[in-house]
Amino acid sequence: MPEEKYVAVVRRPVATQQHGEAAFFDVDNTLMKGASLFHVARKMHQRGTFTLTQAAGFAWKQFKFVIRGENLDDVHAVRDSALLLAAGITVEDIKVLGEEVFDEMIASRIWPGAKALAQQHLRVGRKVWLVTATPIEVATVISTRLGLTGALGTVGEIEDGVYTGKLVGEILHGAAKAVAVQAIADEEGLELKRCWAYSDSHNDIPLLSMVGHPVAINPDARLRRHARENNWPVYDFRSGRRAATLGLKAATVCGAIYGLWKGFSRFRGPTI
Numbered sequence: 001m002p003e004e005k006y007v008a009v010v011r012r013p014v015a016t017q018q019h020g021e022a023a024f025f026d027v028d029n030t031l032m033k034g035a036s037l038f039h040v041a042r043k044m045h046q047r048g049t050f051t052l053t054q055a056a057g058f059a060w061k062q063f064k065f066v067i068r069g070e071n072l073d074d075v076h077a078v079r080d081s082a083l084l085l086a087a088g089i090t091v092e093d094i095k096v097l098g099e100e101v102f103d104e105m106i107a108s109r110i111w112p113g114a115k116a117l118a119q120q121h122l123r124v125g126r127k128v129w130l131v132t133a134t135p136i137e138v139a140t141v142i143s144t145r146l147g148l149t150g151a152l153g154t155v156g157e158i159e160d161g162v163y164t165g166k167l168v169g170e171i172l173h174g175a176a177k178a179v180a181v182q183a184i185a186d187e188e189g190l191e192l193k194r195c196w197a198y199s200d201s202h203n204d205i206p207l208l209s210m211v212g213h214p215v216a217i218n219p220d221a222r223l224r225r226h227a228r229e230n231n232w233p234v235y236d237f238r239s240g241r242r243a244a245t246l247g248l249k250a251a252t253v254c255g256a257i258y259g260l261w262k263g264f265s266r267f268r269g270p271t272i
Contacts, residue, residue, distance in 0.1 A: 020191040022149075023121040024181055024207065025114070026199040027132035027142065030217045032109045033238075036134045036142070039105035040097065089163050091137075098141040106142065113237040114198070114217055118148060121196065127188070131181060131197075131207065133173040152180045178206040202226060 028035045118128050127149040130139050139153035154173075157166040170176055185192050193212035197204075202222035208214035216227040216234045227234050 017127075018125040020189060021125075021194045022127040022129060022184075022188065022190050023118065023196040024129050024131045024198070024211070025118060025148075026177075026201065026204055026207075026217075027130055027134050027139065029200040030111075030198055031114045031118070031130070031142070032106055032111060034109060036101075036106060036132075036138055039101050040135065040138055042105065088165075091158055091161050091163070094135075094137050094163065098135075098137045101138060102141045102145055106138075107145070110146075111218075111237040113235060115146065117198065117215075117235075118146065122147065126196075129181075129184065131172070131177050133171050152177075152184065174203045175206045177204060178210050181207060181210065199223070208232070 025031050028037075121128050129149055130143050130151040130153070132139050132151070132153050134142075134153050136151065136153035136155050139151035143149070143151040152172060154171045155168040157164045157168050172180060181197075182192075184190070185195070192210050195211040196213040196215060197208050197211040198215045198217050199208055200216070200218045200223065201220055205223065205226060208216075214227075214230075214232045216223050216232055218236055218238055219227060219234060224234065226232075
């Protein structure tokens, strides 16, 4: 059996099942632009859960994530902050928050190309799983709304219907994704050499390397280099990427930070 702490399943009718085959998608910067946890933080800020200064810290990490890709230190910093902020929040509140975050912030940031790839797998009868460090509640909403098979995500500890601020196990990131996917493969009878995996980050090379069809989507520099050296397909859905230069990025930094700040500052007062 897979480690259930990571797993949420959405059972949906699909085409004649391709036995032994499945596709696994990372979420942040792969299926959607940016980091989903940032939008959870933004929604929590709207509800008055934490201060504008704390929100600005999330905003800065989101900006760096969009520009340079995933950084393990930032992932852990956001995780630790989010866990502390989630302590004392009820499970039902998080479920409602996840739905709101998807409708208001994530749906419009789904990459059409990545969504089309997932839908194509479903059309030919392959199961499609999300595999992400994103909280399982949010990952499950994304999976459900997109009609996917299910989600593997990071799970927070719950006592008496309330989050404690601790994790069940570890964050589902890097090599942990490969372990979780192997568990799903064992349970579902998948032949990983007949499966697909999609990610933007070099941290997911262990996952990508265990399947027969690894694909880099919007890759960071290290994953792009690794994909090129191993002849892996690369899709880049970021518009104008090849036209961008370091000078252009530098010129947009102030505007981007200001935009993120204004996005938060519109919600200075708690919203109930």
